[in-house]
Amino acid sequence: MKIILRKVHCFLYAASVGLTYAICLPFLYLLSRNTRNYKYMNAIRRAWGFVSSILVGIVYNFKYEKAIDWSRTYIICPNHTSNLDITAMTLLVKNNNHCFMGKEELLNSFVTRLFFKTVDIPVNRESKMSSYRAFKRASEVLANGTSVIIFPEGKIADDYPPRLQEFKNGPFRLAIELKVPIIPVTSVNTWKILWDSGVQHGSKPGICNIFVHEPVETAQLTLDDADDLRDKVYGIIKQKFE
Template sequence: MKLILKRVHTQFYRYSVGFFYFALWPFLYYFSRKPSRYKNMNKMRRIWGFLSSLLAGITYHIEFEQRIDWSKTYIICPNHTSNLDITAVSIAFKNNISFMGKDELLKGVVTGLFFRTVDIPVNRDSKMSSFRAFKAASDRLQAGTTMVIFPEGTISDIYPPQLIAFKNGPFRLAIEHKIPIIPVTSTNTWEILWDDGRKYGSKPGVCNIFVHKPVETAHLTPDDSDMLRDMVHGIIKQKLESA
């Protein structure tokens, strides 16, 4: 019975996401027409995520280790256990951001508009697609857009989820452009909604998000990418273990 109620809640949350997407669609579409408007598109994404979650009884408690200078460009590296992680990052970060995500999101009803415009799709099984995606990310960073890259590259198939090995891409990119990395630890979003909620459903609750202080990369060389990757992995792992 409990699982049935959780699956009903998941359907309600999805309807809430769809309802607010279409309610805000005229604004989203207008802001998606020109890259100069993408910052406003991100503001709409923030409002959309907040309202659709709130209607389903899901809220976000976001704690910052230190104050973030929103005028700077960053690479944000969160762990990934839930679709709610995307909403949490959208709400937490106030500057212009661009997500890198799997290319199947291009076909999504509510994700397609973003991944055809402000966000960057990637097929991680294709070296050419990965090259193009990271070239696009490099261009965005040079233009002052903060990139959000989930370094695990996927949501773990294991339940409860475990932090898996990080891919090198975002760390090489950070060192190449001398851009700070901000690790983000989502400690319990999987308890509210694991993955997309299809298997175990979802429930109302508070998602706890911890935004770590930026990790500087200006002093690093390309040979340090593995060290940087392992450092960020360790920061997030330690926070998960202490939560």
């Protein structure tokens, strides 16, 4: 009975996401015609994520190790166990001046296609050329003052319960090259509310606890420090998650 209720809740959540997105779509489409409107697209995405979650009893609780100065530009590195992590990150960045780097397959999804054709950065991690183009674009948007959200694990792993997977080097080399601080973010329990897409284990109402760590500065680092930076951020998130 429990799994049936979780599957029903997951269906309701998917319906909530789809229906609220359909309401937002005409406005998003009009805004997407001009890059100057991307902040407004993020504002709508933020509201859409909040409303679609709250309608099925999912809320987000953020705790901060230190207050974040959102006038600065960051690379935001969260762990990734749930589709809810994406909504959590849109709610985290208060100034709406951000974009995601995500897997190329998101170009084929009804609710993410428009964003990944405009605001966000698709990447095929199996292709060196695609990765090069994606990180080149990321460096350009960072240089223009837009924060970039990158899940350093690269994907939601198949392990259940989830374990923190190895981090890719890309975000950390990029942070050092541009002297941009990294914000480690630990998604503590979103997988308990909805793991991955919810297809296997369903979902349930609840509070997603998100811990925002103090930014890690990179101004004094060189590319030789990239592995150490990666390991430092991994350790910060791992300690809180596990």
